[in-house]
Amino acid sequence: MDLKAYVELQKEEMLKTLQEVVRINSVRGEATEKAPFGEGPLKCLNFVLDKAESLGFKTKNVDNYMGWCEYGEGDEMIAIMGHLDVVPEGAGWDRDPFSGDVENGNIYGRGTMDDKGPTVSCLYALKAIKESGLPLKRRIRILFGTNEETGSDDMRYYRENGGEIPFCGFTPDGEYPVINGEKGIINAAFRKNISQKGDLILKSLEGGTAYNVVPAYAKAVFECKESLTDEILKAFKEDEFIKISKDSGGFSVEAKGLEAHASTPEKGDNAIGRLFISLKNLPLDEDLKDAFKFLAEKIGRETKGESLGINLHDDVSGYLSLNMGVASGDENYIEVKLNYRYPVTLSYENCAPKLESQFADHGFEKTEEKHKNSLFVDENTDFVQKLLKIYHEETGFKPEAKSIGGGTYAKALPNIVAFGPIFPGDEVREHLPNEYWEIDKIFLNMEIYARAMYELANS
Ligand SMILES: [Zn+2]
Structure with a gap:
């Protein structure tokens, strides 16, 4: 059985977990002694860390600022950096913004696309890698941020408190193919x-x-x-x-x-x-x-x-x-x-x-x-080439790296580029009322991310 077949086996459970995660309102709230970004983001973080632990991963809550789960052995680490906080729901919704409803081949709710959907997909992509038993040369760590939308102080805290810097990695919080340049x-x-x-x-x-x-x-x-x-x-x-x-x-x-x-x-x-x-x-x-x-x-x-x-x-x-x-x-x-x-x-x-x-x-x-500093990772860098190749083989789309004027989460840690989750021509629904995502797009991402994690860990 190849990795794709193991990913297939995770799809149903992934979707159920994503529904539960979307139902936790994780808009930034008032800071408390325990919760630096408010109760919502912390609740969501703890839920996901518990889930990761139940899937058999090593986990760590970094002082309620963020957390991570990890699988594998090795001196070097590959990082996937997602976030669990969401922007306020805002007005204009046709249904409960935190419903997590699955209907018409879509999943509905704030965060489905940005960035709970991609992050939970990565968690189950890692589970597929684990269950496949395929060997890894490097550890794979998924970082769960809780403050991307209002300043990325989550990753600053991680960095400033001895958080391990990855060998390389990606954030599923931008768009495809690969964003390797971001203006300062x-x-x-x-x-x-x-x-x-x-x-x-x-x-x-x-x-x-x-x-x-x-x-x-x-x-x-x-x-x-x-x-x-x-x-x-x-x-x-x-x-x-x-x-x-x-x-x-x-x-x-x-x-x-x-x-x-x-x-x-x-x-x-x-x-x-x-x-x-x-x-x-x-x-x-x-x-x-x-x-x-x-x-x-x-x-x-x-x-x-x-x-x-x-x-x-x-x-x-x-x-x-x-x-x-x-x-x-x-x-x-x-x-x-x-x-x-x-x-x-x-x-x-x-x-x-x-x-x-x-x-x-x-x-x-x-x-x-x-x-905010600029970000630039040469297009010819091994891991960027690898991501482009995987993307091209899985979708048939042209494998071009690109530079943008905006800033993605990738700037928060060294050696990270933005990779997906939005495909060329897709409607961007992030931060808008009625955010939803097509379930087949989520599944396609899960396949791409599983392969990307596995290949980056072994290249
Ligand atoms: Zn985001």
Whole structure:
């Protein structure tokens, strides 16, 4: 009997266990002394660890941050990194978001696709390997994370507390074929304090919703005496994206853009950039005028950082991407929040200092920063080639590694790439209402993952 036949034998039980796992609401909750990410994720972790133990695997709960199960012997270890936490169910469901219903050839519920389905599939793929009795040169460890959706502090804890670093491995929390490059991501906020004394006073500035979304709307409100307001309105150039309107104490300017994800800012149109371009020529106090001029001319609606001189490029992942996601302000300050992503073979040092010094030159102070390194594993690395080959042989799809602008769980540990679970052309239902997954897709994943674990452990 080959490995596939042993996988076949696990399918029914895998599905039953997945139903039970989906029924545990594991949205992040309030931290308690015992549960760093709330009771739900911990309950789900303990359930899965108990299950793994009952299947005959060695298990470990790492201080309720995450846990793992392991099979096999050897000095080196292959890791599969899945997660059991889920994003909040949100509105718009046609059924109980935590039903785990199996119907119409699908399984329904939050987490079926992201990432409980793939993780439980891997657990039973490991059981199939165990029952096959096939020899392994390396140990196979499945890491069960509980904080992927809100910061990956689970894997940080594992790493910082002596968790073994894998020889290689994959996370079933991205898409196929293999994602071997992920841009580095920097979120940075810059704030400038202003004091206004002139005839035209900025009262409020607002635009955008988050670092990682290209803003579709922005607005600035000014206080201004009527004669000057009339003068400004007369000279102002409106178009279909920019509107100016007179109100009781002055006027306001509104900009419209197009929303997009910040990993592909060129698909959107930045309303905050449009707003700054339209404000830079207003007769404002020098300090504020300089700030608007800088933001308009050095960023504006650009998406690669050309005018800032940070338009880095590599052949694997293309250009740096830049998004001015949020703007805020009042009489006393203005602040912008930037999300920029540098090419996979480059680093923070290649772009951040240059960007920061220009903000500093115009009186801005950095008030917040978060940085996630880029990830790059050469496509010709043995284990990447092996994963591509398995994928190709099992599905017939083209075996190409690819780089993305987003970040997957793979960044949380060294020597890991994202491998599945979503096939090219599949509908992506992660984080959306009515998340479900076709059961035949889950089974196909289980076969691919079983083979991948086995071959990585023996290559
Ligand atoms: Zn996920």
